[in-house]
Amino acid sequence: MYFPLRLQHSVPRAWRVMSESLRTAFGMSGLSFSRAQPVRAVVSLALIAATAAWLGLSDVISARFAIACFVLSFALRHGFLFASLAPEGVTPWLKTQLGSEGAFALHESLLTVLLFAQRLSFVGLLYATAQAPSGPLGLMLISCGALLVLVGVGVSIWATKVVGLDTYHYRDLFMGPRYMSVELTGPYAFLGNPMYGVGQLAAYGAALIALSPIGLVAAALNQVTLYILNDTIEQPRLRLAKGIFMESQLRYALSRTLLDDPRSEPNRRRSSRPPARVRRAGATGPGR
Numbered sequence: 001m002y003f004p005l006r007l008q009h010s011v012p013r014a015w016r017v018m019s020e021s022l023r024t025a026f027g028m029s030g031l032s033f034s035r036a037q038p039v040r041a042v043v044s045l046a047l048i049a050a051t052a053a054w055l056g057l058s059d060v061i062s063a064r065f066a067i068a069c070f071v072l073s074f075a076l077r078h079g080f081l082f083a084s085l086a087p088e089g090v091t092p093w094l095k096t097q098l099g100s101e102g103a104f105a106l107h108e109s110l111l112t113v114l115l116f117a118q119r120l121s122f123v124g125l126l127y128a129t130a131q132a133p134s135g136p137l138g139l140m141l142i143s144c145g146a147l148l149v150l151v152g153v154g155v156s157i158w159a160t161k162v163v164g165l166d167t168y169h170y171r172d173l174f175m176g177p178r179y180m181s182v183e184l185t186g187p188y189a190f191l192g193n194p195m196y197g198v199g200q201l202a203a204y205g206a207a208l209i210a211l212s213p214i215g216l217v218a219a220a221l222n223q224v225t226l227y228i229l230n231d232t233i234e235q236p237r238l239r240l241a242k243g244i245f246m247e248s249q250l251r252y253a254l255s256r257t258l259l260d261d262p263r264s265e266p267n268r269r270r271s272s273r274p275p276a277r278v279r280r281a282g283a284t285g286p287g288r
Helices: 002-029 038-056 063-085 091-098 100-129 135-163 171-175 198-210 213-258 265-270
Strands: none
Touching (some): 038 100, 063 091, 063 100, 063 171, 063 213, 091 100, 100 171, 100 198, 100 213, 135 198, 198 213
């Protein structure tokens, strides 16, 4: 009787986790049809139309054309990221013209289109440069690729559920340090940068499934560029957010001490009860 009862409670929980993961995956892909976000709905329809057009033309795409499309989409997406999120980028101008929320909605929509275009061109690149498996080695590489895809997609969805879709779409960098996460939970408890690290295994896995050496090079190029973005733009902002967080904590502790709060450190020392041992968790940024 105990096992069926546990199964009865586990099935709804598993269904809830699966549905939340699917909604997160759709959000990461840019598919959203909320009435409160008509721009995102239009973008979602454009993405679906682009997918249908690409699949319809997949039989006539040459390797050279696929490589050119990937290079163009890669340059547009990362160029837009660096141009908009850099300290001297266009973000302040956009906020002045459209307001913070309006500017972020436009930024998120454009970035979603560019990200989807890069992913679509990457799939076309793999399709155009795919090779037929030959012997046990090819089958082993395909199996390893499928495993890498599952691990990469799973970690990316898990990390996005922890930090939220807004952070996945760079709301923390767009809005300022107070929107950044300084908690250490989920995959961030044991991975410094799950989205830029393990999450990128999905691209390598897809390239292995297609047995495409050019696909592996494209996946590596994308990951290296993301790490450059992280080191030059995200980490300085994250260190600033940590500094603001620590300063606020120190100011709070100082104010308690000056007000002779019973919870302050001097009064705790006068108490006969020994202080509790507190372990402070570290801080980390979202990463993608």
